[in-house]
Amino acid sequence: MDFLCIELVNSGWYITHKPFRDPLRDPVWLAEFLRRWDLTEVAAPSAVELDQLIALRGLLAEWIDSICRAKALTPEQLAAANRYLEAAPFHYRAELSEGRFQLVLKPARTxxxxxxxxxxxxxxxxxxxxxxxxxxxxxxxxxxxxxYDESKSSTRKWCGNTCASLIKVRKFRERQKGG
Structure with a gap:
């Protein structure tokens, strides 16, 4: 299951891991990211806009950390989120699709x-x-x-097999050292 917010947050991982650079600052990576999330109508970001996106990534990471630890957001975190949400105006649009009318919420500007x-x-x-x-x-x-843990038992602890193996080997070696 893919989520825009999770991909954005995880893009920060590459700053401290190979290739040791921020993918948001790579125009090719950023263009592909925007394409994947159907945001291709947006012009290339200015330096200020890119800094805002990077700042939001940090806030999203903080908010997700709060959700993982406390299953809640503070009132301040919620207020900050609402400031981002309120910045984009929307309008309704009536559309006909497969012989049926739909009311679609569209951005006033992208x-x-x-x-x-x-x-x-x-x-x-x-x-x-x-x-x-x-x-x-x-x-x-x-x-x-x-x-997002999609496992049937909802017990997944690792992002993937690499981290799972790494931690299990470390724990095994600690037990061998202690025994």
């Missing part, structure tokens, strides 16, 4: 305020439509990759 609002909205769609206890951070303290 600028970087819209990208920030859509990224924030993605987190709250996740929080409102899925169980909070399935939003996880990797159990590897050096990783902390965010993921």
């Amino acid at each position: 600028d970087w305020d819209f990208v920030l609002a859509k990224s924030t909205a993605s987190l709250f769609e996740l929080l409102s439509q899925y169980p909070l206890d399935r939003i996880r951070q990797c159990g590897n303290p050096e990783c902390r990759w965010v993921f």
Whole structure:
């Protein structure tokens, strides 16, 4: 299951891991990210807009950490989220699709305020439509990759097999040393 907010948060992982650079500052990576999330109408970001996106990534990571630890957000965190959501105006549009009318909510403009609002909205769609206890951070303290646990038993602890193996080997070696 893919979520815009999780991909945005996880992009920060690459700053401290190979390739040791921020993918948001890579125009090719950023263009592909925007394409994946149907945000291609947005012009390339200015330096200020890119800094705003990077700042939002940090806030989203903080909010997800709060959800993982306390299953809640503080009133201040919620107020900050609402400031991002309020920055993008929307309007309704009537459309005919397959012989049926639909009322669709469309952005009044697709600028970087819209990208920030859509990224924030993605987190709250996740929080409102899925169980909070399935939003996880990797159990590897050096990783902390965010993921949504889709396992049947809801017991997944690691982002993937690499981290799971690494931590299990470390624990095994600690037990061997202690025994």
